[in-house]
Amino acid sequence: MINFKAKLVDDAELINILMLTRGRPEKVVHAIRSLDKLAGNKDKIELWVYVDDDDIRTLDFIASEWDKSIGIQINWHVSSRPITHGAAFTELWNISSNAGIYMVFCDDYVVNTDNWDIFVRETFFNIPSDRIAVGYLSDPLMPKGGINFMVETAEWINQVGHFVVPYFPYWFGDTWLQQIAEMVDRKYAIPVNVWPMDGEKGKTHRLWDLPFWDHFFNALLAERVETAIGIIDRLTSDNTVAREYAIANMYEKIEEFEEAAKAGQSRKELESTQLILSQETKSKDETYLTALRQGERHLKTMMPKIQEMKIQQMLWNKQKIFTNKFPHKI
Numbered sequence: 001m002i003n004f005k006a007k008l009v010d011d012a013e014l015i016n017i018l019m020l021t022r023g024r025p026e027k028v029v030h031a032i033r034s035l036d037k038l039a040g041n042k043d044k045i046e047l048w049v050y051v052d053d054d055d056i057r058t059l060d061f062i063a064s065e066w067d068k069s070i071g072i073q074i075n076w077h078v079s080s081r082p083i084t085h086g087a088a089f090t091e092l093w094n095i096s097s098n099a100g101i102y103m104v105f106c107d108d109y110v111v112n113t114d115n116w117d118i119f120v121r122e123t124f125f126n127i128p129s130d131r132i133a134v135g136y137l138s139d140p141l142m143p144k145g146g147i148n149f150m151v152e153t154a155e156w157i158n159q160v161g162h163f164v165v166p167y168f169p170y171w172f173g174d175t176w177l178q179q180i181a182e183m184v185d186r187k188y189a190i191p192v193n194v195w196p197m198d199g200e201k202g203k204t205h206r207l208w209d210l211p212f213w214d215h216f217f218n219a220l221l222a223e224r225v226e227t228a229i230g231i232i233d234r235l236t237s238d239n240t241v242a243r244e245y246a247i248a249n250m251y252e253k254i255e256e257f258e259e260a261a262k263a264g265q266s267r268k269e270l271e272s273t274q275l276i277l278s279q280e281t282k283s284k285d286e287t288y289l290t291a292l293r294q295g296e297r298h299l300k301t302m303m304p305k306i307q308e309m310k311i312q313q314m315l316w317n318k319q320k321i322f323t324n325k326f327p328h329k330i
Contacts, residue, residue: 006158012100021107025061034110040118042071052081086166103151116192131155134181135190147178169291183228183250207278218261222309
């Protein structure tokens, strides 16, 4: 779906902020000003912003050269409207400089922690030497431990093959990342607070067919598990005991995720959520329909792996029951 390319790390302390925006330059101003005002070391931060080439309001804003007053280096990337969020973020990743840390930032939020970038770097100073890790900022709209503002090392992105998974036209990419990070126990809280400008979750572009995308996400847990196993294999290649422990932790997390999916919203509730939060008032556009068709094809392609994971989970549950019943070898 996307042309991802692995990248070198030229500067482990450089933070590349990746941002998508459409049709609300007044909010982009506030978001960027907050990042710039509270940064501790602006020379080690670059901002890369994806702008749709039909977004006249934002293009006019760029032409005003307002950003000349900002200390952080801003790189505006104007391109055709992407099919999915992941496609846009991957395009930004591919063209951006070779940083050590990549951070998403939403155009309708502000950061309100002084020296936020220093806290980000310090968090990644205190991780294992392989640097395969995901951090996250504190968003008041998310449950404790929930990821909305992901901060990823270049090593993590090179390992999993994306900054944001390429399938979704909205939402879901952050939770996809969160579940993988939790399955491999490489998720780190960063003591940096962000705040939504309007005090609540804003409207979402291209929010259609929420029941389908919710089902798509839950069904493709098998793909996230496959990614997690790849990370575990790399981290424990020379330690059988550590691998067994990591796999056990992974299966425990799988159970949590499956239970959460079962307890999720009904189709009717999802449709109500869509009605409340969708920005859209017109019919589905072609970029969205392309994403939907790709999602349907990918779901069909993944069905054998989905069934295989269900079988593996059943075997794991039987083994766990046996181990609990007979905890000591005779």
